[in-house]
Amino acid sequence: NAGVTQTPKFRVLKTGQSMTLLCAQDMNHEYMYWYRQDPGMGLRLIHYSVGEGTTAKGEVPDGYNVSRLKKQNFLLGLESAAPSQTSVYFCASSYLTGGGNQPQHFGDGTRLSIL
Amino acid sequence: QKEVEQDPGPLSVPEGAIVSLNCTYSNSAFQYFMWYRQYSRKGPELLMYTYSSGNKEDGRFTAQVDKSSKYISLFIRDSQPSDSATYLCAMSGVTSGGYNKLIFGAGTRLAVHP
Numbered sequence: 001n002a003g004v005t006q007t008p009k010f011r012v013l014k015t016g017q018s019m020t021l022l023c024a025q026d027m028n029h030e031y032m033y034w035y036r037q038d039p040g041m042g043l044r045l046i047h048y049s050v051g052e053g054t055t056a057k058g059e060v061p062d063g064y065n066v067s068r069l070k071k072q073n074f075l076l077g078l079e080s081a082a083p084s085q086t087s088v089y090f091c092a093s094s095y096l097t098g099g100g101n102q103p104q105h106f107g108d109g110t111r112l113s114i115l
Numbered sequence: 116q117k118e119v120e121q122d123p124g125p126l127s128v129p130e131g132a133i134v135s136l137n138c139t140y141s142n143s144a145f146q147y148f149m150w151y152r153q154y155s156r157k158g159p160e161l162l163m164y165t166y167s168s169g170n171k172e173d174g175r176f177t178a179q180v181d182k183s184s185k186y187i188s189l190f191i192r193d194s195q196p197s198d199s200a201t202y203l204c205a206m207s208g209v210t211s212g213g214y215n216k217l218i219f220g221a222g223t224r225l226a227v228h229p
Binding site for chain 1: 119121123151156157158159160161164195203216217219221222
């Protein structure tokens with residue numbers, strides 16, 4: 001019973017490099033989300049998806065792109081990494097809108113450092 | 116001003132103490148109020164949720180919502196070392212293009228020492 005799985009768990013990049021963070025969920029959830037967590041800032045929504053083939057911008061989308069080609073997978077891409085993107089990235093999923101009775105289920109995060 | 120304000124702590128208490136964690140918010144449209152618990156190097160997990168105002172109890176945990184004051188609380192009774200974690204409040208109810216936005220507080224770090 002894996003839930004939400006994120007890969008990789010850790011990564012160090014140089015400024016200007018690109019990479020893709022992978023998220024997979026096995027709960028048949030419609031909604032998926034990418035957050036970043038920074039000290040004192042809480043979780044901030046980057047992008048989200050309400051179903052296969054759809055994506056939308058969240059609170060802090062600049063510098064990131066996403067794709068949801070399959071219902072169970074949600075990919076987050078950094079085209080040209082910047083030091084300001086050093087953060088812990090969390091993927092989450094939920095059945096519908098993630099309200100109180102439909103909680104978001106989180107992965108254990110990807111710790112990304114940009115030098 | 117942030118939509119949700121939460122004291123970051125850290126909060127250090129002895130085992131067995133009653134812990135009170137709080138958040139204030141500014142958006143009166145919030146309807147669902149949640150508390151997530153996050154252990155070190157793990158993702159957040161839902162601990163409790165409350166719809167609108169009132170209290171909800173689950174074992175040693177009690178969640179309170181006061182919409183008139185825009186204030187929510189989480190009480191932990193008989194705190195245990197295993198309760199040591201960061202507690203995030205979260206709220207939703209504001210739609211944006213059909214999506215029910217979930218807004219998180221910054222989290223309060225709690226340490227319960229034996």
